[in-house]
Amino acid sequence: MDAKILCLAALSQGDASGYEIRKIVKSGLLGHSRDIGYSSIYPALSCLLNDGLASVTKYSQIGRPGKKVYRLTPDGRMSLLGALKKPTEVDKTRSDFLFRMLFADILPPSVVEQMIDTKLREIEATLARIDTSADAGFESPGEAFVGGYAAAIQRAMANYIADNRHQLVGSFPGPSNKVRS
Amino acid sequence: MDAKILCLAALSQGDASGYEIRKIVKSGLLGHSRDIGYSSIYPALSCLLNDGLASVTKYSQIGRPGKKVYRLTPDGRMSLLGALKKPTEVDKTRSDFLFRMLFADILPPSVVEQMIDTKLREIEATLARIDTSADAGFESPGEAFVGGYAAAIQRAMANYIADNRHQLVGSFPGPSNKVRS
DNA sequence: TTATACATGTAACTAGTTACATGATTGA
């Protein structure tokens, strides 16, 4: 299970509850390599406990549900290191945007325009997120590298789209009737 | 099911068997947005048949298993167009490479070097694949856009890695003993 | 002779998502 390794990774940077791990992944640099939901995190954490890779401390809070803060055990750190050393899997991208763009010529131009604008806003949001991480300060050379890498790619996307979107709309004829033939 | 739309998309560019669809996705531009295996394709194709979105013709071949070539019906084309018009989902990247690089400082430098070299080779292979598609000629402005986009991003990755890999290895002290503490 | 390409399909398994269940606090 991949969620386990992700939790191990998140916890290696500091103790956290399941809820906090989600936030770390969603808003931090870890999120550039993977995504994960609560329903994967909570079972994964139980699993880590079972395997002796993490320990837990329960905190009661007033007017809030109790918080369970997890901490890596030495075994947990070893296990993470072992997982990190394994050969990498091939990177995968699942881009609904590119999928749609492949068929730009059979879609109404306004729809294509909208998809492009949505993508550009997405890129802006990602860049803003990276800036936030950068402002908080990178704590390792790895984090700085990943932040820079992610930013470079987002910028390359934005530039390419800005330079080439005219190819998709405007120069070409009609929309929907093309597909019906 | 996503595999259905992918098959619809592949078939919209010409009749094909399940085996051929796999090849189209793996080696063509469609593969930059999604991946898929045989065991997703064959059930998806049966489904398309059931729903009247595709028709099939069986060819016997000497010394080869019989081939079932699928063709989109008009309903199939409409269905594809409908799916394409829907708002796009957010693009997702699952990068084992970035995940590992985040922890470069606790990995042995040689391991990090190897991961970087593997990633660079991966990029080369992807660029070569795009070139092959380009040489075969793009048949729509969408294909040209996607080919260019994918190439631009791969180049941005390679450039960033070339310019910044020194941050990860060399300047920093030790490997494995750091994690044991 | 060994691996790869050709070609289709099912069964079992893995991993992840969505929806459900519960409920106080805080900010707009």
Place this chain on the structure above:
DNA sequence: TCAATCATGTAACTAGTTACATGTATAA
């Protein structure tokens, strides 16, 4: 007052992968 944030967890479902089953032809 309405949405969002805090906080944990389960059940049901979706989607995809790996392994299995079968077998010929061709290129290295």
